[in-house]
Amino acid sequence: MTVTTTPAASDKLPSETVDAVVIGGGAAGLNGALMLGRSRRSVVVIDSGTPRNAPADGVHGLLGLDGIPPAELLHRGREEVRGYGGLVVNGEVNSVARAASTTAGDPRFTVTLTDGRTVTARRLLIATGLRDVLPDVRGLAEHWGHGVVHCPYCHGWEVRDEPIGVLAVNAASVHHALLFRQLTDDLVYFTHGTELDEPTRGRFAARNIRIDDTPVAEVMADEEGDIAGVRLTDGRFVSRRVLAVATKMQARTEGLDGLGLPLEDVPGGMGRRFASGTAGTTEVPGVWVAGNVTDPTAQVGASAAAGALAGAHINADLAVADTEAAFVAVSRADAPL
Incomplete structure (x- = not known):
């Protein structure tokens, strides 16, 4: 379907079937939509406006845009998508179902929002991201994204040389500690009920952890209102300015049960994600996934790249379907009566 390049500013969903609906308007979703829009595909992005990195002051490790506020990056992305005729809609998905009129090689999906609005699409890109689940420790959640951090590459430079504590949650926390030791000479590892074997203790001692x-x-x-430290169960106070925590990362799946997309555990007990293949393909024909919803450790740049790759593959899949439909139509027209 050919579209104009007039920016769309309305939240009214189109009544006609669109080429693609992107569920989730973060870096992965918007970059996927950008690729589709630049290929003259009609695309609708549905976003709830609750990005994972909203508490952070800046996006880091993104070449050319290092330190850009998350909200500013999303604003730019939305405007770029709109510049190619894409529609960015604020809303939450209530359900997604494969339409009964689906034809072989060219499926249809009906997306229903929580406010009752609906849109039908030929292809779907799921880029809903993930939800970080923090340990149940009093006062921890209030500092999430500032004094409580999870990624040494996203936040490490900003907390360098600070007194840092690593709050262990599982075996992955050991590696977490080694990464944060690169950033500070003052590091305390709180085992918090997890096991730590003697060889690891020896290696920690060698690094002055x-x-x-x-x-x-x-x-x-x-x-x-900043972190001063932690109080332990024996009453002791340990002064810290930063706490590093490896969160459990859960893919956002709300409203997507009707698709039957398979989930799988993240290695190391770090959470759950959507299973995917090359370029974000899934077991459900016509549905792709991209970004943190399938790669929980991906930073913004990697998520954006995954979205772009998925968008390109969706356009290629649509091109094949368009060609097949045109061929069938011509063949029928040429067939003798």
Whole structure:
């Protein structure tokens, strides 16, 4: 379907079937939509406006845009998609179902929003991202994205040389500690009920990583509201300015059950994600996934790249379907009566 390049500003969904609906308007979803729009595909992006990195001050590790505020990056992305005729809609998906009129090689999907609006699409790109699940420690969640961080590449430079504590949650926390040790000489590893074998303890000692085996009871704040340290279950206070936590990362699946997309565990017990193949393909014909919903450790740049690749593959798949439909139509017209 050919579209004009007039930016779309309305939240009214089109009544005609569109080439693609992108569910999730983060870096992956918007870059997928950008590729589709530049290929003259009609595309609708549905986004709830609750990005994972909203608490962060800046996006880091993104070449040419390092430090850009997350909201500014999304604003630019939305405007670029609109510039190619794409429609970006604020809303949440209630359900997605394969339409009964689906034909072989060219499926149809009906997307229903929580406010009752619907749109039908030939292809879907799921880029809903993930939800970080923090350990149940009093005061921890209040500092998420500032004093409580998870990624040394996203936040490490900003907390360099600070007194950092690693709050262990599983075996992956050991590697977490080694990465954050690169950023500070003052690091305490709180085992918090997890196991730590003697060889690892020896390696930690060699790197001057201190170990505290008493569980953390509460994260304490100073008068300015920043992290002052942690109170342990034995009553001791350990001064820290930053806490690093490996969160459990859960793919956002709300409203998507009707697709029957398979989920799988993230290695190391780090969460759940949508299973995918090359370029974000799934077991459901016509549905692609991209970004943190299938690659929880991907940073913004990697998520955007995955979205672009998925968008290109969706356009190629549509091109094949368009050609087949045209061929069938011509063959029927030429067939003798």
